[in-house]
Amino acid sequence: MTVQNIANGLLQGGVFITVALGLALVFGTLRIMNLAHGALLVGGGYLAYSLQRDLSLDPFVALAIVVPVFFVGGFVLQRYYLSYVMDHSAEAVLVATFGVALVLQSTYAQIFTSDVRSLRADYVSGGVNFLGIQAQVIDLVSLAFGITCALAMYLALTRTRAGAAVRATAIDPEMASAIGIDVRRVFSVTLGIGAALAAAGGLIVIGLGQSLSPSGGVEWLVKSFAVVVLAGVGSVPGVVVAGFTLGLVQVAGTQVVGNSYSNLIVYGALFVFLAVRPTGLFGEKSA
Amino acid sequence: MTSPLARLTSQRWKMLAVPVSGAIVLTLLYAAAPGRLTLGSLNQLSTLLILLSIAQAWNLIGGYGGQILLGVGAFVGTGGYVTTLVLSHSSLTEVPALALASLGGALLAAIVAYPLFRLRGPYFAVGSLALTLSIQAWMGNWDYSGGTQPISPPFTRVPGPETLYRMAVVLAGIAMLTVWLVRQSNFGLRLMAVRDAEAAAEGAGVLTFRTKVGAFLLTGMIMGLAGGVSALQTTAIDPGTSFGLTWTIDAIVMTVVGGMGTLLGPLVGTIVVYYGIETQLETTGAWSQFITGALLLLVVRFAPLGLWPHAQDLARRALMFGRRSMPPPQGGPGNTAGINRASGLEA
Numbered sequence: 001m002t003v004q005n006i007a008n009g010l011l012q013g014g015v016f017i018t019v020a021l022g023l024a025l026v027f028g029t030l031r032i033m034n035l036a037h038g039a040l041l042v043g044g045g046y047l048a049y050s051l052q053r054d055l056s057l058d059p060f061v062a063l064a065i066v067v068p069v070f071f072v073g074g075f076v077l078q079r080y081y082l083s084y085v086m087d088h089s090a091e092a093v094l095v096a097t098f099g100v101a102l103v104l105q106s107t108y109a110q111i112f113t114s115d116v117r118s119l120r121a122d123y124v125s126g127g128v129n130f131l132g133i134q135a136q137v138i139d140l141v142s143l144a145f146g147i148t149c150a151l152a153m154y155l156a157l158t159r160t161r162a163g164a165a166v167r168a169t170a171i172d173p174e175m176a177s178a179i180g181i182d183v184r185r186v187f188s189v190t191l192g193i194g195a196a197l198a199a200a201g202g203l204i205v206i207g208l209g210q211s212l213s214p215s216g217g218v219e220w221l222v223k224s225f226a227v228v229v230l231a232g233v234g235s236v237p238g239v240v241v242a243g244f245t246l247g248l249v250q251v252a253g254t255q256v257v258g259n260s261y262s263n264l265i266v267y268g269a270l271f272v273f274l275a276v277r278p279t280g281l282f283g284e285k286s287a
Numbered sequence: 288m289t290s291p292l293a294r295l296t297s298q299r300w301k302m303l304a305v306p307v308s309g310a311i312v313l314t315l316l317y318a319a320a321p322g323r324l325t326l327g328s329l330n331q332l333s334t335l336l337i338l339l340s341i342a343q344a345w346n347l348i349g350g351y352g353g354q355i356l357l358g359v360g361a362f363v364g365t366g367g368y369v370t371t372l373v374l375s376h377s378s379l380t381e382v383p384a385l386a387l388a389s390l391g392g393a394l395l396a397a398i399v400a401y402p403l404f405r406l407r408g409p410y411f412a413v414g415s416l417a418l419t420l421s422i423q424a425w426m427g428n429w430d431y432s433g434g435t436q437p438i439s440p441p442f443t444r445v446p447g448p449e450t451l452y453r454m455a456v457v458l459a460g461i462a463m464l465t466v467w468l469v470r471q472s473n474f475g476l477r478l479m480a481v482r483d484a485e486a487a488a489e490g491a492g493v494l495t496f497r498t499k500v501g502a503f504l505l506t507g508m509i510m511g512l513a514g515g516v517s518a519l520q521t522t523a524i525d526p527g528t529s530f531g532l533t534w535t536i537d538a539i540v541m542t543v544v545g546g547m548g549t550l551l552g553p554l555v556g557t558i559v560v561y562y563g564i565e566t567q568l569e570t571t572g573a574w575s576q577f578i579t580g581a582l583l584l585l586v587v588r589f590a591p592l593g594l595w596p597h598a599q600d601l602a603r604r605a606l607m608f609g610r611r612s613m614p615p616p617q618g619g620p621g622n623t624a625g626i627n628r629a630s631g632l633e634a
Binding site: 027032033035081084085088089090091092094095096098099100101102103105106107109110214215218219221222225226229260261263264267268270271274275 | 349353355357402405406408409410412413414416417418420421424425427428532536539540543547572573574575576577579580581583584587588591
């Protein structure tokens with residue numbers, strides 16, 4: 001591995017961290033595997049795309065609209081829909097989030113057709129050269145965004161009163177409820193934050209860094225899941241370490257077998273890891 | 288008061304009523320439909336029967352086994368590719384090719400069972416999705432099967448619409464019969480025990496891993512066979528559609544809307560979703576998928592057992608109106624806890 005390869009791996013890791021944070025938060029707190037996560041990632045990009053196309057709004061300015069819209073969307077989804085389904089069974093919740101993904105994906109296909117779209121921002125489209133290492137500006141932005149969000153989430157969860165309530169709810173909702181935590185509210189706010197994080201991350205990583213397609217969410221869901229599994233349930237530092245690990249593994253793998261197998265390397269790594277250590281690097285609970 | 292013997296006989300009759308009427312319907316479909324229907328309707332009916340089989344196979348692992356499989360395409364696609372490749376590269380006829388497709392589906396299930404069933408709940412679900420995406424990516428890079436390009440069996444070896452329709456009837460019969468047999472068997476009881484309380488089942492001596500793998504093999508077998516028949520129907524397959532997510536969407540929506548863990552739920556769901564939505568909105572593109580997704584959301588929220596058990600419950604209530612001495616219905620939505628807690632012995 002050359003220095004350039006390692007840099008590429010770390011930058012790819014930044015992408016993985018950014019897309020996985022929302023899923024990790026929701027899974028760690030509500031114990032819901034949100035199958036709509038991929039559709040939310042793509043959705044942030046699509047909303048910014050229509051804002052740019054119709055109002056010529058800069059994608060980074062659009063974040064100020066995308067984040068609150070998806071926060072409210074996630075909050076409402078949990079508060080007025082998923083919270084009722086959660087009373088039925090775990091399987092019902094999985095099927096319900098699958099249905100949400102289906103509805104979102106078909107909405108995107110209806111509005112934006114299945115043609116590939118992407119966002120434009122000239123100041124992040126170039127590359128930089130630092131001590132002989134090449135990097136795309138957008139990849140550096142993704143990395144910075146991912147690390148900042150991870151740090152903010154970690155500090156919020158461990159240093160604030162609200163964060164303590166979220167952690168208590170994650171460990172034991174009934175006991176948390178008994179000591180006066182409004183569990184329903186914690187769940188709704190958490191899903192709101194998870195959706196907003198996903199939309200913002202998707203806007204940057206997929207909308208600006210790559211390209212949007214209605215069905216592209218599935219692939220991103222699996223990649224995010226790979227990071228969460230590698231990290232272990234409920235660990236923010238785990239997500240960072242897992243993202244970088246997966247990024248390095250992907251770059252190292254493509255050096256050996258070629259670019260056309262780059263997704264296969266991530267899925268393969270996921271399976272190997274699930275077989276060897278299903279609890280993740282930092283996990284507290286087994287699969 | 289009925290004697291135990293009379294009760295046993297009446298139960299035996301009740302138990303046989305469903306398969307006997309099913310066999311009659313299937314025989315009628317097999318013999319009577321081809322001459323009387325237009326080729327278009329026959330083709331639609333074949334598609335319906337293929338989708339029913341896939342939904343029923345999903346029902347086995349998802350409804351009776353409680354394992355939310357998101358990788359239906361892996362098995363359907365394998366069946367399709369095995370059939371097409373066998374017909375293209377050997378002198379075997381359609382029926383042995385379909386048998387191999389079915390075997391291929393079961394074999395794939397056997398291979399992936401060990402890593403997948405180390406996973407539970409959502410891990411299993413997304414793990415199976417990752418599996419499908421892996422196979423899809425792999426097939427796109429595999430030159431022998433044509434890479435991402437569509438492949439077709441030799442034109443002369445594709446069965447005509449009537450033969451194909453009869454194959455679809457037999458396929459649906461196999462799927463329904465398999466689920467009916469599983470439901471009547473001790474194996475089925477073990478499977479539902481694993482679904483409802485895995486730890487308790489294990490404590491009671493059920494070999495949970497072996498039970499789940501058993502159901503998975505049957506699921507893979509039926510899906511492989513269905514994929515083979517479907518490939519003969521469409522005559523051109525490529526990794527994007529053969530291993531795609533559409534199969535998973537159809538299987539889940541049809542089974543959940545009709546009623547997971549019931550024998551006739553997938554039939555009701557397939558008719559409602561395929562005839563009610565997909566063929567009606569064929570020309571409207573993504574709207575069809577939007578409406579199916581919305582229907583799924585509504586059913587999960589307001590009729591969590593599925594349309595068929597709720598309809599049964601309504602019918603029972605209507606029949607019992609005024610007869611206060613009758614016991615309350617068992618397994619209705621009022622006294623069950625979850626979507627998959629429907630009594631396994633209801634039709």
